[in-house]
Amino acid sequence: MAPGVSRRSFLKGAVGAAAAAALPKTFAHAEGRVSKGDVFSVLVDLSRCIGCRSCMRACQRANDLNAPQEWMDIDHLDRRLDLTYNQWTVVNREGIEPSILRHVKRQCMHCLEPACVSVCPVAALAQTEQGPVIYRESRCIGCRYCMVACPFEVPRFEWNNGLTPVIGKCQFCAQERLFKGLPPGCSEACPTGALKFGKRSDLLFEAKTRLGSHPEKYVDHIFGEEEIGGTSWLYISDVPFEKLGFKTNLPKRPLPSLTWDVVSWIPGIAAVLASLFGVLAYSFSRKPHVPPGGAKKEDA
Amino acid sequence: MIGWSFLAAVLGILCWLAVAYGLGRPPRHGRLLGWSAVGSLWAVTAVVLAIRFFLGMGAMSHMSDRFPWGVWIGLLQSGVALSGGGFVMAATVHIFHLKRFEPILRPVVLLAFLGYTFVALTLFIEVGRPWALWHPLAMWQHHSIMFEVAWCVTLYFTVLATEFSPVIFERLGLPKAVSFIHAVAIPVVIAGVILSTLHQSSMGSMFLIVPQKMHPLWYSTLLPVFFFMSSVGVGLCVTVIASFYSARVFGKTLDRWMLADLARAASVLLFLYAAVRVVDVTARGVWGRLGDPAWLGALFLLEVVGGALLPAVFLSRRSTLERPRRMVWWGLPAIGGVVLNRLSVSWFAMVPYTGSGYVPHWMEVAVSFTLFTVVVTVFGLAVRYLPVFPKESSVVS
Ligand code: SF4
Ligand code: SF4
Numbered sequence: 001m002a003p004g005v006s007r008r009s010f011l012k013g014a015v016g017a018a019a020a021a022a023l024p025k026t027f028a029h030a031e032g033r034v035s036k037g038d039v040f041s042v043l044v045d046l047s048r049c050i051g052c053r054s055c056m057r058a059c060q061r062a063n064d065l066n067a068p069q070e071w072m073d074i075d076h077l078d079r080r081l082d083l084t085y086n087q088w089t090v091v092n093r094e095g096i097e098p099s100i101l102r103h104v105k106r107q108c109m110h111c112l113e114p115a116c117v118s119v120c121p122v123a124a125l126a127q128t129e130q131g132p133v134i135y136r137e138s139r140c141i142g143c144r145y146c147m148v149a150c151p152f153e154v155p156r157f158e159w160n161n162g163l164t165p166v167i168g169k170c171q172f173c174a175q176e177r178l179f180k181g182l183p184p185g186c187s188e189a190c191p192t193g194a195l196k197f198g199k200r201s202d203l204l205f206e207a208k209t210r211l212g213s214h215p216e217k218y219v220d221h222i223f224g225e226e227e228i229g230g231t232s233w234l235y236i237s238d239v240p241f242e243k244l245g246f247k248t249n250l251p252k253r254p255l256p257s258l259t260w261d262v263v264s265w266i267p268g269i270a271a272v273l274a275s276l277f278g279v280l281a282y283s284f285s286r287k288p289h290v291p292p293g294g295a296k297k298e299d300a
Numbered sequence: 301m302i303g304w305s306f307l308a309a310v311l312g313i314l315c316w317l318a319v320a321y322g323l324g325r326p327p328r329h330g331r332l333l334g335w336s337a338v339g340s341l342w343a344v345t346a347v348v349l350a351i352r353f354f355l356g357m358g359a360m361s362h363m364s365d366r367f368p369w370g371v372w373i374g375l376l377q378s379g380v381a382l383s384g385g386g387f388v389m390a391a392t393v394h395i396f397h398l399k400r401f402e403p404i405l406r407p408v409v410l411l412a413f414l415g416y417t418f419v420a421l422t423l424f425i426e427v428g429r430p431w432a433l434w435h436p437l438a439m440w441q442h443h444s445i446m447f448e449v450a451w452c453v454t455l456y457f458t459v460l461a462t463e464f465s466p467v468i469f470e471r472l473g474l475p476k477a478v479s480f481i482h483a484v485a486i487p488v489v490i491a492g493v494i495l496s497t498l499h500q501s502s503m504g505s506m507f508l509i510v511p512q513k514m515h516p517l518w519y520s521t522l523l524p525v526f527f528f529m530s531s532v533g534v535g536l537c538v539t540v541i542a543s544f545y546s547a548r549v550f551g552k553t554l555d556r557w558m559l560a561d562l563a564r565a566a567s568v569l570l571f572l573y574a575a576v577r578v579v580d581v582t583a584r585g586v587w588g589r590l591g592d593p594a595w596l597g598a599l600f601l602l603e604v605v606g607g608a609l610l611p612a613v614f615l616s617r618r619s620t621l622e623r624p625r626r627m628v629w630w631g632l633p634a635i636g637g638v639v640l641n642r643l644s645v646s647w648f649a650m651v652p653y654t655g656s657g658y659v660p661h662w663m664e665v666a667v668s669f670t671l672f673t674v675v676v677t678v679f680g681l682a683v684r685y686l687p688v689f690p691k692e693s694s695v696v697s
Pocket of ligand 1: 108109110111114115116117133149150151152153154155169
């Protein structure tokens with residue numbers, strides 16, 4: 001397929017106008033986004049983070065997690081931590097030379113159009129109207145498709161549980177705190193103001209103001225503003241993002257649209273195939289068919 | 301190490317036996333040897349499964365948060381593709397009314413049914429919460445390709461069971477039930493063909509969500525088309541091979557012209573498939589990534605040239621079509637090509653991005669291999685005790 005030809009138009013050509021007519025417009029254009037209006041958001045200013053890992057401890061407490069705590073002290077900062085099913089955020093020292101070492105907090109980015117939600121077959125991962133992407137254990141089948149789909153590799157699996165493993169990832173403290181009017185545990189615990197909680201549009205404005213008033217300090221990019229359609233968590237930094245382990249080659253196009261382009265055609269394709277095969281089966285059953293290899297079978 | 305050697309030994313014995321039987325020279329005590337190899341594999345796998353369900357997948361697989369889908373997904377996908385013969389032959393016989401293929405329809409449908417059993421069993425072990433596998437049927441999320449696959453596969457499983465049920469009813473002596481199934485055959489077959497078309501391609505659509513993770517030689521918006529085309533091609537090859545070996549092993553007769561027609565159809569499909577793959581890579585201008593890394597480029601060539609193009613060329617030649625054994629020989633690389641493709645899409649093509657050194661644990665491989673031997677055993681039993689093959693066939697090869 002030529003680069004200029006989109007799959008949608010390709011399929012249109014392939015299945016014909018009949019399928020197009022069979023699809024209601026609204027259905028074909030439905031998108032993965034559930035959140036309405038301005039979503040909850042956190043602005044992370046990497047230049048302000050001192051790596052105290054208070055947010056990690058607060059996260060463990062706020063969500064009743066029980067990850068081993070011994071690596072959470074400052075003296076263990078050179079020990080790299082990784083997200084796990086019961087450790088939803090980590091702060092690591094990133095960078096290649098001492099002059100550009102920074103502390104980077106990682107957690108679910110709470111994408112505006114989350115790939116994990118769009119692939120989950122049972123809606124165990126779901127986006128709430130205020131933005132946070134939450135996980136509902138009682139629905140999950142443990143297929144781990146969410147882990148494959150997430151562009152930030154956030155969801156984690158409980159590998160040492162045989163029958164009731166869970167997917168673990170940051171819930172934005174949605175049920176426990178946000179919906180009760182409290183800020184997320186991590187941003188409340190941050191002593192330096194590196195984490196700022198608010199509405200996304202306010203924080204975008206804030207980020208732009210900080211970048212604008214200190215252009216000599218900050219990198220001119222707000223990570224999360226446009227990446228894969230935008231995320232609720234926004235990052236600004238005084239060190240280039242690619243040096244801190246951020247994925248800087250992410251497309252701006254939201255990922256769910258890639259599969260939705262195909263999924264939305266399925267009813268049409270099924271309808272066309274059904275009528276096609278129906279007609280074929282009927283017409284072939286009418287005419288006596290002479291097989292091309294029939295002559296060879298004379299000696300039967 | 302001990303585990304891998306054990307697996308290699310079992311595999312070696314069985315391959316050697318299979319070749320011996322295929323060539324018509326069953327060794328003395330072959331049966332005993334084969335069954336003790338399979339039996340010990342099953343015993344070991346029982347322990348492996350106990351580990352899986354009591355201690356979790358982490359205890360018996362090398363999957364991890366960095367590489368959440370291991371070799372099982374690729375094999376499961378291969379199982380779906382190789383079972384493609386079921387819908388292809390059902391369409392041929394019942395929709396296109398090419399009745400002369402009817403004698404092989406039953407074994408092929410049985411094979412597809414068992415193939416999907418393999419897939420279902422793998423899934424049962426592969427998902428973290430198998431007891432919740434029914435959830436997609438009740439908890440809908442229609443944006444998900446996985447949701448669509450779950451529905452299609454479940455329904456298609458039912459279709460295959462219906463298509464095969466006359467065999468059981470005949471055996472039980474229930475002519476009424478048989479004629480009822482025959483009366484509803486065409487709609488059932490049409491439903492089956494649609495379901496297969498949808499989920500065969502959806503197996504590829506599942507990976508559309510990872511544009512940044514998959515190597516560009518494989519990632520294409522045409523993945524669903526590739527998966528569908530290759531499943532038809534390889535389904536035909538499996539049909540040829542299965543007919544040949546069943547005839548051999550079970551002493552049935554073989555209609556070699558029918559095999560030739562199937563092989564010719566397979567060659568057309570495989571050729572088209574290889575051509576579309578090449579055009580796709582050219583159109584996206586990613587030939588330059590062939591050497592980056594070189595081992596992936598080599599896999600790509602092996603898959604497209606060795607696993608599709610060459611079989612396509614040779615399966616179309618007269619000299620091949622006149623000798624059933626050669627058709628079988630050129631069907632095998634086609635099967636290998638599709639299996640390699642499924643493994644590449646779900647595993648190898650992700651390696652550079654994820655940077656994970658995932659190599660399956662021997663226990664993962666043992667489980668898959670056990671499921672495979674179970675399927676083969678059940679096929680053998682069914683052929684022996686059920687009227688799967690017609691009593692006599694037209695031409696003796
Ligand atoms: S970062 Fe990953 S897990 Fe979080 S919402 Fe986005 S896709 Fe989902
Ligand atoms: S593992 Fe659970 S949460 Fe993730 S996609 Fe599968 S069902 Fe959804």
